[in-house]
Amino acid sequence: MFIFDPEKVSEFLDRIARGFQHRPFEIILFFVLIILFLAFLLTISLLQRRKARQQRLRQAQERYDRIAAKLGLSLEERALVERLAAVLRSPERLTQVLESSAAFNYAAERMGNGAEPAALAELRLKLGFRAQNPESIPAASSELPEGLPVLIVCQRPEGARRYGAVVHAQQPEALVLELAGPPPSLTRGQSVTIILQNRSGLFSFTTAVRSLHGSLLYLDHSEHLRRTQRRRYYRRRISLPVEVRRVVPGSAAQPVQASQLLDLGGQGASLRNPGGAFAPGEELELRFRLGGEPFELEVEVLRLSKGGQVLHVRFLALREAAQDRILHALFRNLGEASR
Numbered sequence: 200m201f202i203f204d205p206e207k208v209s210e211f212l213d214r215i216a217r218g219f220q221h222r223p224f225e226i227i228l229f230f231v232l233i234i235l236f237l238a239f240l241l242t243i244s245l246l247q248r249r250k251a252r253q254q255r256l257r258q259a260q261e262r263y264d265r266i267a268a269k270l271g272l273s274l275e276e277r278a279l280v281e282r283l284a285a286v287l288r289s290p291e292r293l294t295q296v297l298e299s300s301a302a303f304n305y306a307a308e309r310m311g312n313g314a315e316p317a318a319l320a321e322l323r324l325k326l327g328f329r330a331q332n333p334e335s336i337p338a339a340s341s342e343l344p345e346g347l348p349v350l351i352v353c354q355r356p357e358g359a360r361r362y363g364a365v366v367h368a369q370q371p372e373a374l375v376l377e378l379a380g381p382p383p384s385l386t387r388g389q390s391v392t393i394i395l396q397n398r399s400g401l402f403s404f405t406t407a408v409r410s411l412h413g414s415l416l417y418l419d420h421s422e423h424l425r426r427t428q429r430r431r432y433y434r435r436r437i438s439l440p441v442e443v444r445r446v447v448p449g450s451a452a453q454p455v456q457a458s459q460l461l462d463l464g465g466q467g468a469s470l471r472n473p474g475g476a477f478a479p480g481e482e483l484e485l486r487f488r489l490g491g492e493p494f495e496l497e498v499e500v501l502r503l504s505k506g507g508q509v510l511h512v513r514f515l516a517l518r519e520a521a522q523d524r525i526l527h528a529l530f531r532n533l534g535e536a537s538r
């Protein structure tokens with residue numbers, strides 16, 4: 200038979216309570232031991248991380264030395280690479296500067312005027328960094344691919360003159376352009392502006408003439424390319440035959456009239472109004488050839504000018520691919536269009 204004894208129960212509970220009582224010194228010692236243990240774990244972790252970082256740095260340096268030796272980098276070029284990596288604030292980025300054009304361009308931009316454009320251009324060319332992707336944004340003139348059409352703009356007392364050209368070659372000390380027409384009278388040190396276009400938009404940079412040999416123009420490299428316009432807003436003055444006919448839904452084909460394009464761009468055009476036949480709001484079809492390439496575009500007349508003699512039109516349902524074809528053809532034929 201179970202008999203409840205209050206005194207024994209009280210004594211039992213009292214012994215349990217005393218087991219949980221500790222002196223202040225024991226409590227402090229316990230926490231000190233915990234802190235020392237945590238400090239020990241933190242020290243071990245920091246030492247392991249430091250060792251791992253030293254190993255990564257050693258491996259990065261060894262890899263950098265192998266790549267630099269394979270590329271034949273000079274002491275000056277190695278010093279420039281190290282300065283570029285320092286901008287990225289990590290010695291581990293040495294190989295990244297050598298292997299990634301994005302990292303190279305970012306570091307070069309952050310350096311600002313800390314390096315000569317010629318030295319950066321020479322290193323870029325040796326590393327093989329070119330803007331091969333037609334949608335990529337070129338970071339410097341040394342990235343422009345050979346065969347790219349460009350427009351040369353130089354200021355004259357009588358006004359700005361434009362000359363068509365293509366990128367002929369990339370040299371460490373110069374960007375070489377091949378002129379599309381007769382060589383202009385350019386002198387050494389003369390400032391010119393270069394305009395180019397790809398699928399990312401229009402870009403320009405200012406540089407100086409180094410020399411002119413026949414149809415080859417040698418220019419200083421530039422690290423300061425800037426986007427000037429989005430492609431859909433670009434326009435060029437041009438004189439080009441064009442066939443025009445009115446589009447009337449549900450009706451037979453309308454007669455074709457001959458006209459002349461006055462300017463052309465990625466979003467619209469201007470042309471002569473043959474016989475004053477067309478008015479704002481009408482839809483027309485334009486047919487013309489630019490650089491041997493045929494174009495057939497539907498447009499809407501937005502407004503008239505010069506007493507109704509000139510039509511200003513916008514393209515209807517123009518796909519981006521067709522827009523790129525127009526701009527590419529314009530830049531490919533700069534020599535013809537600019538004369």
